[in-house]
Amino acid sequence: MNRRSSNKAETLRSLIRMLVDASEVIIKQWDAEDQPYLPGPVTGQVPSHELFEARRIVLGACDMCADLVQDPLERLCEISLSFLPARALHIVAEARIFDILVEADPSLGMDIQDISHRTGINAGKLLRVLRCLCSLHIFAEVKPNRFANSSTSQAVVGNDPGGMSYTGSWKLPAILTHSVKTHSYSQRETAFQEAFQSDLTVFEYLQPERAETRRLESQTFSLAMVGLGQLNRASILVDYPFQLLDGTTIVDVGGGVGSMSLELAKKLPSTRFILQDSDHVLQQASTVWSQELPEAVRMGRVQFMSHDFFTAQPVKGAETYLLRYILHAWSDESCVTILKHLKDAMSHRSRILIADHVLHSTVESELLKSAPAPLPANYGVAHMYINMHDLNIMSLMNGMERTPDQWHALAERAGLVIARIWECRSSMCITEMRLSEDYQEGRGSKL
Numbered sequence: 001m002n003r004r005s006s007n008k009a010e011t012l013r014s015l016i017r018m019l020v021d022a023s024e025v026i027i028k029q030w031d032a033e034d035q036p037y038l039p040g041p042v043t044g045q046v047p048s049h050e051l052f053e054a055r056r057i058v059l060g061a062c063d064m065c066a067d068l069v070q071d072p073l074e075r076l077c078e079i080s081l082s083f084l085p086a087r088a089l090h091i092v093a094e095a096r097i098f099d100i101l102v103e104a105d106p107s108l109g110m111d112i113q114d115i116s117h118r119t120g121i122n123a124g125k126l127l128r129v130l131r132c133l134c135s136l137h138i139f140a141e142v143k144p145n146r147f148a149n150s151s152t153s154q155a156v157v158g159n160d161p162g163g164m165s166y167t168g169s170w171k172l173p174a175i176l177t178h179s180v181k182t183h184s185y186s187q188r189e190t191a192f193q194e195a196f197q198s199d200l201t202v203f204e205y206l207q208p209e210r211a212e213t214r215r216l217e218s219q220t221f222s223l224a225m226v227g228l229g230q231l232n233r234a235s236i237l238v239d240y241p242f243q244l245l246d247g248t249t250i251v252d253v254g255g256g257v258g259s260m261s262l263e264l265a266k267k268l269p270s271t272r273f274i275l276q277d278s279d280h281v282l283q284q285a286s287t288v289w290s291q292e293l294p295e296a297v298r299m300g301r302v303q304f305m306s307h308d309f310f311t312a313q314p315v316k317g318a319e320t321y322l323l324r325y326i327l328h329a330w331s332d333e334s335c336v337t338i339l340k341h342l343k344d345a346m347s348h349r350s351r352i353l354i355a356d357h358v359l360h361s362t363v364e365s366e367l368l369k370s371a372p373a374p375l376p377a378n379y380g381v382a383h384m385y386i387n388m389h390d391l392n393i394m395s396l397m398n399g400m401e402r403t404p405d406q407w408h409a410l411a412e413r414a415g416l417v418i419a420r421i422w423e424c425r426s427s428m429c430i431t432e433m434r435l436s437e438d439y440q441e442g443r444g445s446k447l
């Protein structure tokens with residue numbers, strides 16, 4: 001269904017009305033919270049349902065207005081060069097300019113010569129990089145040639161840079177037009193291998209024993225998981241009723257350093273966690289847990305278990321098998337294998353919780369909330385982060401973010417059913433799967 005009227009004026013008016021209404025919801029919320037006009041750094045707070053909805057309407061409507069009023073060729077040219085702001089962001093992150101600017105008085109900023117001196121980047125060229133980002137409100141040029149952090153750049157002060165996604169993606173066009181590789185869903189035939197001139201999958205590449213120089217990247221990847229987790233964790237934790245799982249066992253399959261389980265362990269004091277991954281990841285996990293939640297390690301509430309999820313699941317009948325950021329990395333075939341091993345281990349009390357993005361196209365879906373018209377069903381650009389993840393995971397691992405229909409198809413092939421897709425107030429969803437025979441007979445214990 002085309003949600004956009006052929007009458008451009010009518011569409012623009014209706015978007016502006018929508019913007020005014022949604023903005024009032026946001027302003028009311030700011031007033032109630034006594035918030036300053038500029039949003040602060042990432043707080044880990046979950047927005048109210050009204051605020052979350054209003055935000056995505058504003059984002060989607062602003063961009064749709066831009067599409068309506070901008071010259072189409074200019075818009076396409078801008079999008080075709082939009083890798084350059086990403087590159088600029090990468091450059092300033094590597095040079096740690098966010099951290100350098102913390103030392104500046106926010107109203108006076110730091111002179112470009114000083115920033116150049118600190119980073120070794122030519123002042124004239126760095127000036128242009130920073131100005132590109134100022135136009136996107138990342139940094140502020142407070143006086144000519146003097147820069148300060150903006151509320152956006154402030155949010156990443158003290159963070160480490162990462163770079164694999166960008167490097168991998170530049171070979172995606174070559175892979176998609178290759179007569180054979182375009183049809184492959186193997187993790188060994190991706191843009192990543194092409195760009196890194198390697199036969200290794202991303203996970204193999206990250207194993208520290210492969211090469212000393214990769215140890216840093218392995219740690220950066222774990223940090224990225226923690227960072228991504230921080231971005232979404234608050235909403236995942238409150239938008240699924242995890243409190244009802246206290247006193248049970250949660251198996252974190254491919255749990256990495258266990259950043260999601262760590263948060264859950266703080267919230268659910270009587271729950272036992274079994275963190276499964278490869279040995280080298282579990283070593284990092286053990287260090288992280290000993291620092292972050294030593295009492296859980298001391299009391300044996302967390303167990304670190306070496307396990308390959310393509311083999312039989314050793315923990316039988318656990319209440320919950322959690323997979324966060326796992327299935328999106330794998331082809332349908334591989335996902336069915338992983339899910340079947342879990343299915344074989346499940347009892348009628350068990351559930352699989354898949355914390356991943358769920359892709360919503362611009363067309364309506366029965367299982368996901370649709371945006372009010374004339375916005376596209378997925379709120380347009382407000383959904384862009386998930387589309388970006390989808391292409392990123394294609395570049396790196398031949399993986400994919402899945403639509404509700406695709407999740408259903410996977411569940412069915414593995415002998416499971418989707419009990420519910422829990423939409424969280426972030427870019428994440430929790431897809432809950434149960435044994436299909438239990439569900440049909442009404443035996444599956446429901447939350």
Ligand SMILES: C[S@@+](CC[C@H](N)C(=O)[O-])C[C@H]1O[C@@H](n2cnc3c(N)ncnc32)[C@H](O)[C@@H]1O
Binds near residue numbers: 203
């Ligand atoms: C994207 S990370 C997600 C980590 C964690 N679930 C999280 O959300 O923080 C994927 C994890 O899967 C693990 N992994 C990859 N292949 C695996 C396998 N065959 N068996 C078990 N873990 C695996 C990786 O080591 C990595 O820690």
